[in-house]
Amino acid sequence: MAIHPVILCGGSGTRLWPLSRQSYPKQFVPLVGEETLFQASARRLSGRDFAAPLILTGSDFRFIVVEQLQSIGIDPGAILIEPEGRNTAPAILAAAMYLAKSDPDAVMLVAPSDHVLPDTEAFHDAVQQGLAAVEQGRLVTFGIHPAGPNTGYGYLELAAEPDGTGAAVALKSFVEKPCIDTAKTMVDAGNFLWNAGIFLFRVGDVLDAFNQLAADLVAPVQGAVDGAKPDLGFLRLSPEPWQNCPDISVDYAVMEKATNLSVVPYSGGWSDLGGWDAVWSESQPTDRGVVLSGSATSIDCANSLLRSDSENLELVGIGLENIIAVAMNDAVLVADKSRAQDVKLAVSALKSKNAPQATDFPKDHRPWGWFESLVSGSRFQVKRIHVHPGASLSLQSHFHRSEHWVVVQGTARVTLNDASKLVTENESVYIPVGSVHRLENPGKVPLVVIEVQTGTFMGEDDITRYDDKYARGEGAKG
Structure with a gap:
């Protein structure tokens, strides 16, 4: 039984400005390693057990998706074009409805296109663990063993502490991004995992969940799928019904209400690259904690990331500590590493002054x-x-x-x-x-x-x- 990967490929990643922008977001950029995050995701979701990936993206990115897949030798399945971003719930429902036309019993593995999971074999093993729960009609999500207390992630509270075998555990509740004291308490408890936003389920089961728990989404998404039109190998969802879809995540729409949810604990390494501090930690810093990329030079720096993505711009740091410096030919970011999550404020500030660098890639x-x-x-x-x-x-x-x-x-x-x-x-x-x-x-x-x-x-x-x-x-x- 082939697993049908569904890759969600529409985010903007403002916390990784200036490299990630609305016109060319982080999933299409080689942030860690030679391949882009999207290419790495597609490669991870390919192989003997997987069908061709189903991609959901926006119209502006459709040719980039094809180009990047072709360059690594992966032929996509359908590429569904969303008329506009409506968050993950409508996108996942559209994918399920599309797959249901050919196989209502198909198993779909839904994943973002911009996460880092360096151990592909461990991830595939976790997927196999999830299949056992899927066969029992469960909706499966994947939880990451916390590397420590972190206020940037939502958490999954398990009904029991994982037994170490990797087997799926029933979910007790979702927990919103906590304060640092709550995060420490949850990590110490042992039955809380980070919410990775990766899902595995049968098409029929997730359609039943939407019908029962998010019925207001069903008619507009079904209309968008039924009215979809081919366009140069892409499938454009119908814009008129799509605009009636609420903008809502699948967690809020379905998962937090479902009673048949299981969690596969995963400890093989994971990051959503939600900020430059995450890029720093995933880039194998030197003994002094320095990460260099492109035309960058460090002199007596520590715990810093220096990156130049302009071939004609040399970036030199002297005596820096806990600093993020990212240079492009039209914009430069310099920030304290502890303020990495505030980079999105730079985008808002630039938008308020109508600076094209806020959204437009060079x-x-x-x-x-x-x-x-x-x-x-x-x-x-x-x-x-x-x-x-x-x-x-x-x-x-x-x-x-x-x-x-x-x-x-x-x-x-x-x-x-x-x-x-x-x-x-x-x-x-x-x-x-x-x-x-x-x-x-x-x-x-x-x-x-x-x-x-x-x-x-x-x-x-x-x-x-x-x-x-x-x-x-x-x-x-x-």
Whole structure:
């Protein structure tokens, strides 16, 4: 019996700003190791016992999901596009309803896309322990043995202390994020585990739970699933019924009310990377507690994280202690490590002053590749454009700007009005205002173009689109 992984892939991760932003959240970033958190999650939920993963994500991330899965050799099952974020309860219910169409007895393993579980074998063993409870009609969640008292996590109170075999234990209650004194008391008691937000159950059982305990969700989610429409290999949930779904977590909607819940204790290592302090602890600090990443240098620092994600920016720390310093080419964070959970306040402050760094990632990812702005002024902008092999931008024109493209890597096929030609390295082409044009990469290596824009307006919404292989409508970016 194959287990159907359901990967929830829609969060924004503001506590890991500036690396994680609304336009490119933490699950798509290689925070710990070479792979992104999403790739590591997909790899962990693959293998002999698993069906192809079912992904739930937002429209802006759909092509990133496919690209990152393809790069590690994993073919997804369905990718369901949520019209807008409605928290975990509607997403999990939509996945269950989708799977029920083909197999109402299917077992689904629901997991976030941004957690770290370094011991895949131990996690698979825990899943097998959970299956025994699932066969008895139980809804299973996974609890993490606390490494110590922590006020950043919710807790699971077990009906009995785990016996050490890893077998599932009945759940007594959910506990909200506690104060430090309560956390210490619970850890000392031995029958409290951190709530990992990972679930295992049969489709039919979780549908019964929603029908009994969260009936107000059933009709709108069913309408969104029944009205879903295919779109370039994705399945877009119908937006009209979806907007009637309450924004609610599965814990509040169902799990805290269910009487058939069991918990599998897990001690194989886990982190939700909920802040830069967690990234620091998961990154194997040196003997002096220093973590370096990218172009970063430490001189007499201790218990600090120094990270530069800009290839042209050297970050140097001297005599720092208990400091987080993260540098990108458009923003720098410096914070006391004890205030890691307050980084989200920086995002709120930047939003209040309308700073684009609050939400926009320096690299703007598109289905054909990505671009980044290198320099801009009142009537010009210079961009680096990266086009994947075989990909192409839309056939488009601009009202307010002209463009000059210089190929610095690969070969471009350029359409300009009624003509088409190949442009190779060290060659350039000029695109006058109003000209209908397209940039394509016909080769097998990435195409890199330096684009110089001049005109009165350089916004991404100055696009009239005539044809697009990715079926993006008028006004879409890129």
